[in-house]
Amino acid sequence: MIDLAVKQALRSQCRHRVGAVLAVGTRVVVASPNRRRNNPAVTFRHATFHAEEAVLRRAARTAGSTIYVARVDAAGASRLAKPCLRCQKALLAAGIVRVHYTIDPNTVGTLNLARTSLAAK
Numbered sequence: 001m002i003d004l005a006v007k008q009a010l011r012s013q014c015r016h017r018v019g020a021v022l023a024v025g026t027r028v029v030v031a032s033p034n035r036r037r038n039n040p041a042v043t044f045r046h047a048t049f050h051a052e053e054a055v056l057r058r059a060a061r062t063a064g065s066t067i068y069v070a071r072v073d074a075a076g077a078s079r080l081a082k083p084c085l086r087c088q089k090a091l092l093a094a095g096i097v098r099v100h101y102t103i104d105p106n107t108v109g110t111l112n113l114a115r116t117s118l119a120a121k
């Protein structure tokens, strides 16, 4: 599943190439790379939809699913893709607690959002 996230990251048109896959068990629900926003009113800070946001926007049902996030460098090698705080909050609000993300080409990290300080709020 993390390999599918890597494939999505390789499709990204953004400077930082990130991909995400939302899955229930072994079934892929939504897969997307991060995307540029095309509305000129958005601030530079929020100039892209992070891959996590992109899949959340397209998923009809999110509660209980697992998300896989990958980032690739210019050479296509996996790099650290731990979701940012904004995405962690959005994922938790959507009922997604299990996050798997690339750390380097050989390592995948796991984050259980229910066990982070975010869950207490």
Ligand SMILES: [Zn+2]
Pocket: 050, 052, 083, 084, 085, 086, 087, 088
């Ligand atoms: Zn993010």
